[in-house]
Amino acid sequence: MGWYGVCIADGAMYDATLNLVTHLDQRAPSPVMPARLDQLFHCLHVARGNADQIEDEIWRLWMHHPHYRAAQVLEKTVADIAGQCFDIAETRLVSLIRACPTYSEAWNKRATLYYLLGRDEESVRDIHHVLELEPRHFGALAGLGEICLAAGDEAAARLAFQAALRMNPHLDAVRGELEKLDVRTFEDLRN
Numbered sequence: 001m002g003w004y005g006v007c008i009a010d011g012a013m014y015d016a017t018l019n020l021v022t023h024l025d026q027r028a029p030s031p032v033m034p035a036r037l038d039q040l041f042h043c044l045h046v047a048r049g050n051a052d053q054i055e056d057e058i059w060r061l062w063m064h065h066p067h068y069r070a071a072q073v074l075e076k077t078v079a080d081i082a083g084q085c086f087d088i089a090e091t092r093l094v095s096l097i098r099a100c101p102t103y104s105e106a107w108n109k110r111a112t113l114y115y116l117l118g119r120d121e122e123s124v125r126d127i128h129h130v131l132e133l134e135p136r137h138f139g140a141l142a143g144l145g146e147i148c149l150a151a152g153d154e155a156a157a158r159l160a161f162q163a164a165l166r167m168n169p170h171l172d173a174v175r176g177e178l179e180k181l182d183v184r185t186f187e188d189l190r191n
Contacts, residue, residue, distance in 0.1 A: 013121070017128040017144065018156050020135075021163050027135040032102045034061045041136055044168055051170040062105040062134070070100050077109055081116070089113055104133035108140050120147045138168040145177065154181055 020027075029037065037058060044054045065071040073096050080089035093110040100106060111126035124147060130140040145160035161178045164171055 013125050013128060017124050017131070018148075018159065020128060020131050021141065021144070021159055024131065024135040024163055025166075027132075029135060030102055030104065030133040033104070033134055034064065037061055037136070041167070044170070047170070055168065055170065059139075062108070062137070065100065065103055065105075067100070070096060070103060070106075074103070074106055074109060077106075081109070081113055086113060086117060102133060104130050104137065107133070108137060111140060111143060115143055115147065120150070123147060136167045138164040138171060138174075141167065142171060142174050145174065149177065149181075154184070157181065 040054055040058050040061070044051060044058070047054055063071065063074060065074070073092055077089045077092045077096070080086070080092065090110070090113060093106060093113065096103065096106045097110065107126045107129040111123045111130060114120070114123035114126060124144065127140045127144050127147075130137050134140075141160050141164035145157045145164060148154075148157035148160055158178065158181050161174050161181075164174050165178070
């Protein structure tokens with residue numbers, strides 16, 4: 001059993017990942033993360049009109065790898081996923097993660113792939129790796145929230161969505177999911 005009684009076969013990993021989310025503010029990004037991300041996250045929190053540009057730059061840095069070939073493989077994988085060539089994408093990602101285990105965005109893309117394939121337990125496991133390397137990864141946190149929501153674990157979904165918004169307060173879709181959760185909670189209290 002996972003958090004709040006949700007039945008997930010690998011409940012220990014689910015619990016460990018949610019525990020990691022509750023302690024993200026105590027974690028520093030991996031030293032392999034570009035130092036410029038610190039400045040960009042600061043700018044993202046105070047941004048008014050140009051938040052999209054800052055977010056795009058964060059994603060660009062997450063996709064970057066000092067070894068050109070690794071970044072190129074990840075770009076091909078993104079195209080494979082978009083083209084629904086899921087087997088090819090998975091093969092590339094498994095090899096890339098084996099070769100570059102500290103490449104957080106490779107873990108994130110595989111988590112996304114597993115989510116698209118309905119392999120939520122594997123997705124959670126990879127999200128865990130992402131957050132160990134890059135605790136500010138709002139994309140991974142939003143994905144975790146979606147998995148929790150689909151599993152019926154609204155409290156865990158709320159936790160993940162709130163963490164994503166702490167990292168990037170400009171995620172309108174995530175804010176919308178939280179508002180829906182608030183409405184359901186209010187309606188449950190009224191009934």
